[in-house]
Amino acid sequence: MAVYTEITDDELQAFVSSYDIGKVSSCKGIAEGVENSNYLLQTTSNTYILTLYEKRVLPADLPFFLGLMDHLAARGIACPTPIHDRDGVTLRELAGRPAAIISFLSGLWIRRPRPDNCVRLGEAMAALHKAGQDFGMRRPNNLSLDGWRELLAATGPRADQVQIGLRCELEEEVADLETIWPKSLPSGVIHADLFPDNVFFLDDRLSGLIDFYFACNDFFAYDIAICLNAWCFEPDGSFNVTKARMLLAGYIKARPLSADELGALPILARGAAVRFLLTRLYDLLNHVEGALVRPKDPLEYLQRLRFHRGVRSPAEYGLDELV
Amino acid sequence: MAVYTEITDDELQAFVSSYDIGKVSSCKGIAEGVENSNYLLQTTSNTYILTLYEKRVLPADLPFFLGLMDHLAARGIACPTPIHDRDGVTLRELAGRPAAIISFLSGLWIRRPRPDNCVRLGEAMAALHKAGQDFGMRRPNNLSLDGWRELLAATGPRADQVQIGLRCELEEEVADLETIWPKSLPSGVIHADLFPDNVFFLDDRLSGLIDFYFACNDFFAYDIAICLNAWCFEPDGSFNVTKARMLLAGYIKARPLSADELGALPILARGAAVRFLLTRLYDLLNHVEGALVRPKDPLEYLQRLRFHRGVRSPAEYGLDELV
Numbered sequence: 001m002a003v004y005t006e007i008t009d010d011e012l013q014a015f016v017s018s019y020d021i022g023k024v025s026s027c028k029g030i031a032e033g034v035e036n037s038n039y040l041l042q043t044t045s046n047t048y049i050l051t052l053y054e055k056r057v058l059p060a061d062l063p064f065f066l067g068l069m070d071h072l073a074a075r076g077i078a079c080p081t082p083i084h085d086r087d088g089v090t091l092r093e094l095a096g097r098p099a100a101i102i103s104f105l106s107g108l109w110i111r112r113p114r115p116d117n118c119v120r121l122g123e124a125m126a127a128l129h130k131a132g133q134d135f136g137m138r139r140p141n142n143l144s145l146d147g148w149r150e151l152l153a154a155t156g157p158r159a160d161q162v163q164i165g166l167r168c169e170l171e172e173e174v175a176d177l178e179t180i181w182p183k184s185l186p187s188g189v190i191h192a193d194l195f196p197d198n199v200f201f202l203d204d205r206l207s208g209l210i211d212f213y214f215a216c217n218d219f220f221a222y223d224i225a226i227c228l229n230a231w232c233f234e235p236d237g238s239f240n241v242t243k244a245r246m247l248l249a250g251y252i253k254a255r256p257l258s259a260d261e262l263g264a265l266p267i268l269a270r271g272a273a274v275r276f277l278l279t280r281l282y283d284l285l286n287h288v289e290g291a292l293v294r295p296k297d298p299l300e301y302l303q304r305l306r307f308h309r310g311v312r313s314p315a316e317y318g319l320d321e322l323v
Numbered sequence: 324m325a326v327y328t329e330i331t332d333d334e335l336q337a338f339v340s341s342y343d344i345g346k347v348s349s350c351k352g353i354a355e356g357v358e359n360s361n362y363l364l365q366t367t368s369n370t371y372i373l374t375l376y377e378k379r380v381l382p383a384d385l386p387f388f389l390g391l392m393d394h395l396a397a398r399g400i401a402c403p404t405p406i407h408d409r410d411g412v413t414l415r416e417l418a419g420r421p422a423a424i425i426s427f428l429s430g431l432w433i434r435r436p437r438p439d440n441c442v443r444l445g446e447a448m449a450a451l452h453k454a455g456q457d458f459g460m461r462r463p464n465n466l467s468l469d470g471w472r473e474l475l476a477a478t479g480p481r482a483d484q485v486q487i488g489l490r491c492e493l494e495e496e497v498a499d500l501e502t503i504w505p506k507s508l509p510s511g512v513i514h515a516d517l518f519p520d521n522v523f524f525l526d527d528r529l530s531g532l533i534d535f536y537f538a539c540n541d542f543f544a545y546d547i548a549i550c551l552n553a554w555c556f557e558p559d560g561s562f563n564v565t566k567a568r569m570l571l572a573g574y575i576k577a578r579p580l581s582a583d584e585l586g587a588l589p590i591l592a593r594g595a596a597v598r599f600l601l602t603r604l605y606d607l608l609n610h611v612e613g614a615l616v617r618p619k620d621p622l623e624y625l626q627r628l629r630f631h632r633g634v635r636s637p638a639e640y641g642l643d644e645l646v
Contacts, residue, residue: 008434009524025429025525028363031352040351040363042429047365106348106365111331201332202348 005037005052007095015094018085019101021045035213037097040104047104049080052097057213059098064139065212066090066100068132068189073103075131078124078208080105105208107200113231115246120206121199121227122250125191128209129220129255132189141192141216143275145181148174151278158285163299166281170274173305177271182219182264190223191215195230221261224251225268228317229276229304237303245318262314269308277301328360328375330418338417341408342424344368358536360420363427370427372403375420380536382421387462388535389413389423391455391512396426398454401447401531403428428531430523436554438569443529444522444550445573448514451532452543453578455512464515464539466598468504471497474601481608486622489604493597496628500594505542505587513546514538518553544584547574548591551640552599552627560626568641585637592631600624 007027016024022044030040030049037052053062066082070090073081080102082090090100110117141147152174159167191198193214200208224247232243251257280298287295311317330350339347345368353363353372360375376385389405393413396404403425405413413423433440464470475497482490514521516537523531547570555566574580603621610618634640 006434009431010434012431023526024431026427026523027431029354030363031354040353042370047370104349108332108335108347108350111329111333203346 005054005095005097007039007052011095015092015099016041016043016101018087018092019083020086021048021083021101041101048083049102049104050094050099051102052094052099054097061139061213062091062098062100064137065215067137068135068215069102069212071135072128072131077128077131078105078206079128079212080208080210105200105210107202107207109197109199110201111196113196113243115240115242116204117199117201117206118231118243118247119250120201120204121194121231122224122247122252123254124199124206124209124250125194125223125227126251126254128191129188129223135189139216141190141218141222143192143214143216143279144218144222144271145178148177148271148274148278151282155278155281155285159281162281162284163302166302169302170278173270173274173309177267177274180267181271182260182267185219185221185261185264186258187217187219189215190218190220192218192223192226194223194227219261219264219268220255221257221264222268222272224248225265225272226275228265228269229272229301233300233304233307237300239307241316241318248317248319262319265314265317265319266308266311269311270305273301273305273308277305328377328418328420330362330375334418338415338422339364339366339424341410341415342406343409344371344406344424364424371406372425372427373417373422374425375417375422377420380421384462384536385414385421385423387460388538390460391458391538392425392535394458395451395454400451400454401428401529402451402535403531403533428523428533430525430530432520432522433524434519436519436566438563438565439527440522440524440529441554441566441570442573443524443527444517444554445547445570445575446577447522447529447532447573448517448546448550449574449577451514452511452546458512462539464513464541464545466515466537466539466602467541467545467594468501471500471594471597471601474605478601478604478608482604485604485607486625489625492625493601496593496597496632500590500597503590504594505583505590508542508544508584508587509581510540510542512538513541513543515541515546515549517546517550542584542587542591543578544580544587545591545595547571547580548588548595549598551588551592552595552624556623556627556630560623562630564639564641571640571642585642588637588640588642589631589634592634593628596624596628596631600628 012027013024024043026042027039030038032038035056036054039050041048041050069080070082072079083101084090092099152170156167198211227247228244232240234240277298280296284295284298335350336347345366347366349365350362353361355361358379359377362373364371364373392403393405395402406424407413415422475493479490516534521534550570551567555563557563600621603619607618607621
C-alpha cells in the first residue's frame, strides 16, 4: 500500500498544463508501489500514471530510472515511458516532491503464475537485458554483496526475535557468499525486482513490465535468479521445476546462457534469497505501527535460501532438458 | 484511505464476464471512500468503478443505494450509475463480499471551494432533491436525532479525553435539539454527505456527485445545513457568508425554500454539526492503531456548532439579500 502526498486541484492543473497531454479529467491515488505516491491520471487525451517520489527513492537515482524507461521503451520493450513536457523535461516537481508523468500500461498481474506465464517472463527479461546494453548511464547494485553486509549489521542483533538462530545462519551465509560469489559474468542493466506484481498480462500475453526503481547494473543471470525465487516457488514452499524450466526456456530463446552463467545459478539464487530476506527483515524490524505498508514475511525467503543451498547442480532447476 | 480486499485476476475476469462491458484491461485499488474497497476498472470498452462493500455498509441498505443511483441517473443527475449484468442485476458478489460495477465520473474535487463552486453545489443539490421525489424506496436517517442519542451514550463517557467539558456540552445540545428539532418540513431523499470530496468539477462545471452511501429520507433543508458546515467555513474556523449566500442562491433557483425551511436552518445546522462531531468523536475514540483510516478532527465541528448556536436569524447565513 502506497503513501499519498496530497495534491490540490490547482497545483495539479498547473503541473499538467506544461505537457501536451490535454486537460485533467480525473486523478485518483492508487494502491500500487510501496516506495512512491502513484496516481491514475486521466486527461482529455489519455490515461497516465503520475508518480511523486517519496523519501525512499534517492533523487540522484531518478535520472537513471527515467532515462532507462525512456531508452527501453524506444527499443520496443513494453514498459512505462516518461512523458516529456514542452521543454523536453521528464523529471519535474509537484507538491514539493520530484514528480513525473509516465505512460499507462494495461494489464493485470497474475496472483498465481502458471508455467506459460513463466515462458513469457523469461522472454521479456531477455529482451530487456538486450535492449539495455546500449544505455549510457550506470547505477551500481547497492543491494548486492556490500549491501547485504550493511543490512546484516542493521538487522543481525534483533534477527533472532524473528526466528531463533537466524542471525547466525545469515552471518554464515553472507560470509560464504562473499567467498564464492562470481567475480565476472555477462552484465548489464537488470530490473532486479521482477516480482509477479511488476509484470502485467492481458489474457496470456505479457503486456508490460513496470516499477524500474530497483534497476541497476549487475549480472544478467542474477535477474534470472531473483525470478526463480519470485515465480517458481509454490505457496507451500515447494519448488516448481516446470515453472523454472519454462522461465529459462523463454529466456534462452532470446539470449543464450553461457556455461558459467548456468553454473552460477544456485549461488546467485542464494544471493537473491539473502537480498529479499534481509530487506524484508529490515522492514519488519523497523516497521512503524500504523504505517500504511504491511511488512512481508522474511521467513519465506529463508526457506528458499535453504532450498538453493541444497542444490548440487543447475540441472535441478530443470536445465537438464534445455542445454 | 480505503481498505482493500484482494481480488485475484481469475475471479475478476469471471466477474466482469457476466456484464456486457468488454474484457478487463486494468484494475487498480484507489484511495477513495473510507467505507468500501474501490477499484478503478478499465475494460476494452470503458472505465468503471468496482466497489466491494465492506462491513461498515449494511447489506440490507445496498438495494436502496444502488436503486437510488439508478433512479437519479435516469433523471439526468450526474451521479454514478450501477451497471446491470446480462441478467439485469446490479448487486452481486466478488471475493466473498457484496459488489457492484458503477459508471465512472470524470472530475476533480475542489480542495478549497470558491463561491462559484457553492452556486453549482446548491443547484445540483436542489436538482437531486427534486429528482428523488418519485423514488420508490425509503431509508430512515439513522444518523439523525435517535442516532445522536445512541452515539452520545457510546462516546460521552470518554468525550472529555478529547476536550474537557465536551460531554456536558454535547448532552445539553442533544437535549436542546430533541426539544426544538422541527417536526415537519418538506422531506425526501437527501444525500446527507455532500462534502467537497464527494462533488466533482471539471473546470468550473460541476461534473458529478458521488458516494450515496449515507443517502436517506429526511428534511431537504437538513442536506443544505450539512453543506453550510462542510463548504462555508474557512480553515481558520470563520464562517464565509458569501459562500453560504451563493450556495442558497444556487439552490433556490431550482427549488424555492419555504419560510419554515429558512427559519429552521440555524437549528438544522446545529444538528448537522452534532452529527459529524459525534461520528468523528466515535471514530477517534475507537480508532484502531495501525488502521488505514486516519480519524478526522471532531473539534472542527464543535466550533461550527457553537457558531450556529449564536445565530439569531437565518439572515446571518446571507439570506437577507435572497428572500
